[in-house]
Amino acid sequence: MDLIEVVKKRHSVRHFSQKSVATSDIKEIIKLAQLAPSWVNSQPWKVYAATGKTLEQIKADYEQKDHLNEKSHPDFPVMHRDDWNNRTQANMKQWRHEIVHHFADFDEAHHIMSDASEHLNYAPVILFLTMPKDSSLWSVFDMGSFGQTIMLAAKDKGLDTIPNYNSVRFPEVLRKQLDIPEDETIVVGISLGYAEDIKINTYQSKREPLEDVLKISK
Structure with missing residues (x-):
């Protein structure tokens, strides 16, 4: 795909199929994402x-903790x-309204x-x-750039993604299982895979009008 097509086609997928993702694809995606910019070349990401x-x-x-009604406690x-x-x-209220209207x-x-x-x-x-x-707050910007590059690189390979808070709610589980x-x-989890053919995956959120976002001073 060309860049414009990749950017336009990437959207958050909420239900993935069980089709496996090749390890080689994961490696190639992360290698490309490493080209993202970072403050004084700090490359804070892992x-x-x-x-x-x-x-x-x-x-x-996670299901067990939810069953016990354990309160979420992400690092952020x-x-x-x-x-x-x-x-x-x-914007959030409009998003919820659109989803309900979609169904x-x-x-x-x-x-x-x-x-x-x-x-x-x-x-x-x-x-x-x-x-x-012990990172600078500027590293959060670097992580965002890195994460977006991951998602665009994935889309270029025909893979879908969703960045989400839900997967990092219980950091002690992740520290134990992933060392x-x-x-x-x-910081965040990015779910990766192939979209299931299901209605929720046809929804794409709208964006604000350009004139409400961009201000050009001359």
């Missing part, structure tokens, strides 16, 4: 790819949606979204991105 039995165990451990603090600024809250039934939409979330989107691969705990050291912050 990637822990969970697949197969390891990922099955992570999902099982989470702000309640009601505390976000008005502009971003409006034409709130209960159906809620059931499908909740099921996907509880099963970590049924992904065959999750890439967990970390950075050193992630305590001095690394678990």
Whole structure:
């Protein structure tokens, strides 16, 4: 694909098929993502790819914690949606409205979204991105650049992704199963695979009008 096509076709997939992802594809995607920019070439990123039995165990451990109603505690603090600024809250509310409208039934939409979330989107691969705990705040920008490059590189190979908070809710599970050291912050999980042929995957969120985002001063 050319760049414009890749950018336009990448969107968050919420339910993956069980088709396996080649290890060689994972390696090529991460190698390309390493070309992303970073502050003074710090390259703060590391990637822990969970697949197969390891990922099955992570999902099982998460399901058990959910069953026990254990409160989520990711390495990055989470702000309640009601505390976000008005502009971003409006976008989130519009997103929820669009999803319900996409299904034409709130209960159906809620059931499908909740099921996907509880099963970590049924992904065959999750890439967990970390950075050193003693990093500059600028490293968060670097991690975003790295993560976006991963998702674009994946799309170029015909693979789908979704970056998500849900997969990093219980860092102690990930540290145990993936041998992630305590001095690394678990930033985000990127689910990777091939989209299941299911209605939820046909939804694509809208973006604000360009004039509301871009200001050009002359």
